[in-house]
Amino acid sequence: MNRYAQQYRLRTQALLMLGDNWYGELAGGALSPRWQKQFEEMYPADVFSCPAYAIPGNHDYQRWPESKVAAELEYAQVGRNTALPTRWTMPSLWYRFDFPPTKPLITFIALDSNMPFSDGIETHGVNFTLTPQQQVEELAWLEAELKRPRTTPFLIVIGHHPVYSNGIHGDHPILIRDWDPLFRKEGVHLYLAGHDHDMQHLEFEGHPTSFVISGGGGAELTNPTIDPAQRGPYGQKVYGFSHLSATEDRMTLRHLDSNGSVLHAFTKSVDGKVSIL
Numbered sequence: 660m661n662r663y664a665q666q667y668r669l670r671t672q673a674l675l676m677l678g679d680n681w682y683g684e685l686a687g688g689a690l691s692p693r694w695q696k697q698f699e700e701m702y703p704a705d706v707f708s709c710p711a712y713a714i715p716g717n718h719d720y721q722r723w724p725e726s727k728v729a730a731e732l733e734y735a736q737v738g739r740n741t742a743l744p745t746r747w748t749m750p751s752l753w754y755r756f757d758f759p760p761t762k763p764l765i766t767f768i769a770l771d772s773n774m775p776f777s778d779g780i781e782t783h784g785v786n787f788t789l790t791p792q793q794q795v796e797e798l799a800w801l802e803a804e805l806k807r808p809r810t811t812p813f814l815i816v817i818g819h820h821p822v823y824s825n826g827i828h829g830d831h832p833i834l835i836r837d838w839d840p841l842f843r844k845e846g847v848h849l850y851l852a853g854h855d856h857d858m859q860h861l862e863f864e865g866h867p868t869s870f871v872i873s874g875g876g877g878a879e880l881t882n883p884t885i886d887p888a889q890r891g892p893y894g895q896k897v898y899g900f901s902h903l904s905a906t907e908d909r910m911t912l913r914h915l916d917s918n919g920s921v922l923h924a925f926t927k928s929v930d931g932k933v934s935i936l
């Protein structure tokens with residue numbers, strides 16, 4: 660990402676941290692030395708002088724023995740110290756922001772997707788999911804936010820778990836039940852997720868939302884369970900990252916491998932037309 664940004668002289672205006680921000684123990688919580696080495700230095704401020712908007716993934720909900728989610732929320736408030744604030748941005752478990760701050764083009768809805776995979780199944784225990792009350796509160800908030808007037812041409816939702824995926828975790832029945840009807844009704848342009856350790860782009864006929872997975876950030880890759888040729892247009896077991904850019908009339912998303920070479924790219928216009936590049 661450093662090389663890619665410098666090679667193309669990009670002025671990065673935001674980083675999107677799509678969950679599973681911390682694997683393993685985060686000893687010391689918000690005071691852990693891992694923050695400096697594996698966030699502040701890994702994404703150097705001279706290259707990425709911008710907010711890093713974060714959401715929690717299932718590994719963040721693991722307790723070692725304390726809550727890493729609580730540490731992430733705290734770090735967003737206290738930063739490295741009071742004199743030198745962090746770029747880590749996580750005001751709450753779910754939140755809204757416009758991008759960029761001046762003359763915004765995109766309204767982002769950032770969600771916590773950690774909830775049971777289905778009623779009473781694969782809950783992973785209380786450490787791995789929102790409580791039932793939190794799920795109700797978040798869904799009500801999401802519905803209200805999607806109905807709110809906006810001046811931006813584009814609407815994007817981000818969550819750790821995919822709604823639809825050709826990867827090992829597959830489609831998420833609860834998100835399909837609760838979130839997908841709202842995406843359809845309110846015309847969400849793009850849903851960005853991680854969780855599956857691969858890179859994907861899914862389109863469904865008649866659906867206003869493009870579903871993108873950018874999960875090749877470094878953990879062990881996993882094989883697809885559905886051939887991307889059957890349900891795509893793209894999917895690949897590969898390490899990489901994604902680059903999103905926007906103008907007033909179209910967004911461009913590029914999936915890139917770990918060397919910064921383009922794997923797959925598409926544009927999406929305000930009226931929902933998708934063009935594969």
